[in-house]
Amino acid sequence: MRNVYTVAQVNAYIKNMFTQDFLLRSLTVKGEVSNCKYHSSGHIYFTLKDGVGAIACVMFRGDRAGLKFQMEEGQQVAVTGTIDVYERDGRYQLYARSIELDGAGRLYEQFEQLKQRLSESGMFAPEYKQPLPKYIHTLGVVTAPTGAAVRDIINISTRRNPYIQIILYPAIVQGDQAAASIVKGIEVLSEKSVDVIIVGRGGGSIEDLWAFNEEMVAEAIFNCPVPIISAVGHETDTTIADYVADMRAPTPSAAAELAVFEYNRYMQDIIDYKGLLDHYILRNVNQKKEKLVSFERQLRSLSPLGKVRDRRMRSAGFEEQLQNLMDRKLRNARHLLELDIERLRGLSPLEKLNSGFSYVENLQGRNIKSISQVQKGDELSVQMSDGSIDVTVVDINERQE
Numbered sequence: 001m002r003n004v005y006t007v008a009q010v011n012a013y014i015k016n017m018f019t020q021d022f023l024l025r026s027l028t029v030k031g032e033v034s035n036c037k038y039h040s041s042g043h044i045y046f047t048l049k050d051g052v053g054a055i056a057c058v059m060f061r062g063d064r065a066g067l068k069f070q071m072e073e074g075q076q077v078a079v080t081g082t083i084d085v086y087e088r089d090g091r092y093q094l095y096a097r098s099i100e101l102d103g104a105g106r107l108y109e110q111f112e113q114l115k116q117r118l119s120e121s122g123m124f125a126p127e128y129k130q131p132l133p134k135y136i137h138t139l140g141v142v143t144a145p146t147g148a149a150v151r152d153i154i155n156i157s158t159r160r161n162p163y164i165q166i167i168l169y170p171a172i173v174q175g176d177q178a179a180a181s182i183v184k185g186i187e188v189l190s191e192k193s194v195d196v197i198i199v200g201r202g203g204g205s206i207e208d209l210w211a212f213n214e215e216m217v218a219e220a221i222f223n224c225p226v227p228i229i230s231a232v233g234h235e236t237d238t239t240i241a242d243y244v245a246d247m248r249a250p251t252p253s254a255a256a257e258l259a260v261f262e263y264n265r266y267m268q269d270i271i272d273y274k275g276l277l278d279h280y281i282l283r284n285v286n287q288k289k290e291k292l293v294s295f296e297r298q299l300r301s302l303s304p305l306g307k308v309r310d311r312r313m314r315s316a317g318f319e320e321q322l323q324n325l326m327d328r329k330l331r332n333a334r335h336l337l338e339l340d341i342e343r344l345r346g347l348s349p350l351e352k353l354n355s356g357f358s359y360v361e362n363l364q365g366r367n368i369k370s371i372s373q374v375q376k377g378d379e380l381s382v383q384m385s386d387g388s389i390d391v392t393v394v395d396i397n398e399r400q401e
Helices: 007-020 061-066 104-121 148-160 178-191 215-223 240-244 252-259 263-302 304-347 349-354
Strands: 027-038 044-049 054-059 076-086 091-101 138-143 165-170 196-201 228-232 359-362 379-384 387-392
Touching (some): 027 054, 061 091, 138 178, 148 165, 148 252, 178 215, 215 240, 228 240
Parallel strands (some): 054 091, 196 228
Antiparallel strands (some): 027 044, 044 054
8 A cells, every 4th residue: 555645744854855965054055136025024035046047045034134235136146044945835945144245246345335435534525626627738547558448538639639748657457456557557647747647448347347446546546636537437337436536537538528628629719718808908998088088078177278268158158148138128129219209200290280280379389279269360370391371360260060
C-alpha cells in the first residue's frame, strides 16, 4: 500500500531539507530589485531577478537597521541571508539580513556619502564661488590630450576668439592614477596665471567618471585661486567636481562657450559703445552750448550797458506813447472846436446876414425887435452883410393877423 502525505507534511519535509543544507543557511545573492514594497509593518518585500530567473525576498523590520539606502526598482544589489521554505504557502524565499548596492550601486552610495559630507563642510556654498572674468586672454584646460572633449574645447574656443591662448595639461582622466593627475594639472595651470581653467572629459559610466568624484580632486578645485569650470561627461552626468567648481557646464563644448568671449561680438560691442559715447558727448556739448547762450542772455540783461539800453528803449516807448496820447488829445480837441465853431456859426448874426437877413438898431446900438420900440422920425441903422444903411422912420404899420 502506497503512502499518502498531507500538504503540511510535504512542506515540512522540504523545509527540513533546506534547513540541513549548510550553503542555504548563509549566502549572498546579487541581482536586480523588482516589485519592491515597504509594508506598513516595517517589513520589506521584493523580488531579486537576473536575466534567467527570480527569487522572492523579504527583510524583516528587525534587520533594517543596517540598510543605508532606500531600495528602489532596478537597483543592482547584493543580498546576504538565508534561503528557507515558508510552510504556509509552500514556497521558498530569501530572508535578507543585509543588503548592499552592487557595482555602480556601491559607487553611487559612496558618491552620496561624500556629497553630503562636503556639503556640510561648506565646499558647495555659493559664497565661495568665484565669478568668471568676462574677457580672458589665456584658457587652461585639464583633460585627456586626445578625444572629443579637448577637440570640442579647442574648436569652439578658437572659433569664438581666434586670439585666445590655450594651455593644455594632458591629464589622465580615468583609472587609479586619474585623481592625482587631475590635481596636478589644476596646480600647474594655476601657477601659469591662466584666467580660467576647464576641468573635464567626455561622457562615460559612473566608473569611468569616478576620478571626478574623489575628495582630493574636490579639494584641489575648491582651493584653486583661478575660477574653474567643471565639464564632466554629458548633460545628465553629475559629479562632485560639478558641485565644488565655480561653475558647472553640461558639456565640454558648453564650458568653452562660457569661458571664452565671442571676439566678433566684442568688437561689435566696442563699435556700439563708441556710437553711444559719441551720442552722449554730442548731446552733452549741445546742452552746454544752450546753457552758454542762456548765460550770455542773462549777462547782457544784467550788465550796466544792457540796463542803459533797456532804459532807453523804455524811454523811447514812453515817448512814443506820450506823443500818441498828445496827438489823440489834440485830435479830440480839434474835433470839439470844430463842433463849437459850427454851433457858433449857426448863432452868428453875420451868418444870418449872409443868408439875406439884416440887423436893425437905434442910435444907441440897441437891437430893434418890435415896432413898439420906435416912433416916427426916429433914426435907425440897418446892418447888412456888406455894410449898413441909416434910415428915418416915416411910418409904422402893424401886421394884421
